[in-house]
Amino acid sequence: MKIRKRMTWVSILISAALLFLLIRLAEIQLFFTESFSKRNVNLIQESVKQRTEEVQISDGRGSFLDRNGEHLSVSQKPAIVLFPFLKKQPWPIEEASDILNMSEAELNEKLEKAKKPVILTKNEEKTFSKTALEKINQLKYPGIYGVYIEETEKNRLASHTIGMTNQDPDLLRSKYPHKDGLSISTKIGTFGMERTFDEFLLPEQDTKLLYHVDGLGNPLFGMDVKYTADANPFYPLQIKTTIDKQVQQSLEDVLNEHKLQKGGAVLLDIENSSVLAIASKPDLNMASQKTRQNYMMTPMYPGSVFKTVIAAAAIENGLDHPSKTFNCNLNLYGEPGEDKGKLNLADSFAESCNYTFTNLAGQLVEKNSSIIEDTAQKLGLTERVGWEGKLYHQDHFRQFYHEVTGSIWGDERDKKIKKAVAQTAIGQKNVKLTPLEIANMMATIARGGEKKQVKVADQIEYKNGTMMTTFKDQKLSGEMIDSFTAQKLQKLLRKVVTSDKGTGRRFSDLPFDVAGKSGTAQTGRQSKDKKTLYHKWFAGYFPADKPKYALAVVHMDTPDGKAATNAAFYDIVKKVYEIEKNQT
Known part of the structure; x- marks a missing residue:
């Protein structure tokens, strides 16, 4: 009797297993041949x-x-x-x-x-x-x-x-x-x-x-x-895209030649605010998530490049009188520590005197607590600058992937702390901007104050070359600096290169006249051999008299004296000149 029961159960189990296999086989061969499993695998x-x-x-x-x-x-x-x-x-x-x-x-x-x-x-x-x-x-x-x-x-x-x-x-x-x-x-x-x-x-x-x-x-x-x-x-x-392959190759070659290992460069066509060339370092390695970071769209300390914003606010508020001087023997906190003598705003900008801009920032914030971020917004530094708009069913299509916006203040209470205001004035504390934003700021100034979104794609084409859709030039929202302020900023940026003591004097012998601003930002980090690391910048535009190109170069996490920034900026401008000359 027990044997018969066991045989019955074994038969039931075998029948159930065969039925299961039969059903599974039917699923595979008859019912779900084109959408098998959760992944909808097409078995045929x-x-x-x-x-x-x-x-x-x-x-x-x-x-x-x-x-x-x-x-x-x-x-x-x-x-x-x-x-x-x-x-x-x-x-x-x-x-x-x-x-x-x-x-x-x-x-x-x-x-x-x-x-x-x-x-x-x-x-x-x-x-x-x-x-x-x-x-x-x-x-x-x-x-x-x-x-x-x-x-x-x-x-x-x-x-x-x-x-x-x-x-x-x-x-x-x-x-x-x-x-x-x-x-x-x-x-x-x-x-x-x-x-x-x-x-x-x-x-x-x-x-x-x-x-x-x-x-x-x-x-x-x-x-x-x-x-x-x-x-x-x-x-x-x-x-x-708006990228020029020859210019792009030259820009990347220059960064490699000067061993710029972290950071990069972005070059814009000023007329329509489009990307001619853009490169981020280190080079992309698909096996490493770390190298996928596009530093050209990553906010970072801009250092003294941010003095451009303070200068713009000072001009708009009548604090730029040429006869007014500042004691540049003082450091950013107003304590002895520098030896640049007394300088007016133009010379202070050219020689990058910290005290002048911390002093001006203090006066500006006391007058209007939101003036620094308001001016930064006028220059397109507190919003995404990449092209954004309607594209078919997408109302907010963005050309750039994961573009991050810059920031000025980390805490509103900092506006009442003198040292925090001083650090903000020279692009430290909580000021973080992307190289793309900074290049676009230079393009904005060069255009006389007109803010535009940055394009990296011009149109979508069909295979036969006919146009499917085009990305029209678009302005950035919000207020702008006026043309008078832009003209004064243009003169300040040009003096950085033409002044004997200007931080950009190295670029005075280039075939294109350059206007721009240098920046050195402390990162709070040290190298393995205990050396302080900085972000080293130069951002500007050229030719200065008839601007066509805006360029920002940053070498990140580099010891003082080891930065490739100026050499890379110099050679990129030279390459652009040679390419343009050969095309005419």
């Missing part, structure tokens, strides 16, 4: 992949162009594709050998070892010519093809701003729950403009050469190699 698609050998020519994702239409995010490499089944039958190896300038033995060797399609990109360190690809295709023999393979640039220019893509199925499904055609292997923008513009860059269909194989790797259906491509002339889309 994935099973076909297992039986397919393919060469991807393009993943179908949209790309980024510079302002002249040159590719920034991808490169097109000429290549010859040889499929493994060629080794099992006669093929025109003699003709291919002559065209490719490779021996028959070399071609046979590559095929003999191949289990997957062989991709040849060069011969004797030379890339294949367009003519070679055309001649190979004229053979019209299945299994050998000349193609241009599109590859994502691994060491792309402006990498922190353009960003990168990666496979992230969870992010993909959370962002696009209704796009059922997307494979879980589809790459998605994870940061930078790749992330902000991701919706416009998603692939419609990739382009590839493929053939189906049996279990032994032999081709099914004979030697039928298929070419799959999206025939749509409009997709994928392309984002035309």
